[in-house]
Amino acid sequence: MKTSKLIILLAAFSIIAFASYRLGAKKMASAGNLIKNNIQFSGKILSYSRSHNHSYGIVKIKVIESNRREFTGSDSLGVFPYRIQGDYAEFYGYIPKAISIGDLIVLNSDEQTFTYYKSGKIEAETMIFITAENENIQYVRANTAFK
Secondary structure (H helix, E strand, O other), X not given: OXXXXXXXXXXXXXXXXXHHHHHHHHHHHHHHHXXXXXXXXXXXXXXXXXXXXXXXXXXXEEEEEEOOOEEEOOEOOEEOOEEEEOOEEEEEEEXXXXXXXXXXXXXXXXXXXXXXXXXXXXXXXXXXXXXXXHHHHHHHHHHOOOO
């Protein structure tokens, strides 16, 4: 009797875990597709700040070239990784330690990349993603210039 209850409990747990995994994978795939929206811009780093959550932060950018004058990505899944308004943009995501104010950046949404250049050479590259972590969302809300 105890063995059959244990088997039923284990089967129920496995089904719930599998369903939860599938739902999360579908949400992540949807978020990845939202980022692929033909946004490209380049600019110089004006400033940056890092949170205490795995170097997540904000890069503030003077836009030099962009295929869109304005872009405000909003998504119910979390914080969109970039925003553009005129000649100013912000990137929200992982910030490598090697970057400096004045470095050139290039964001390509279709390739899901944010690339840092120093003296014309790639210094670092990071993937762009929609963050759903509450700590990151609160950090962006508190530190963005877009209020």
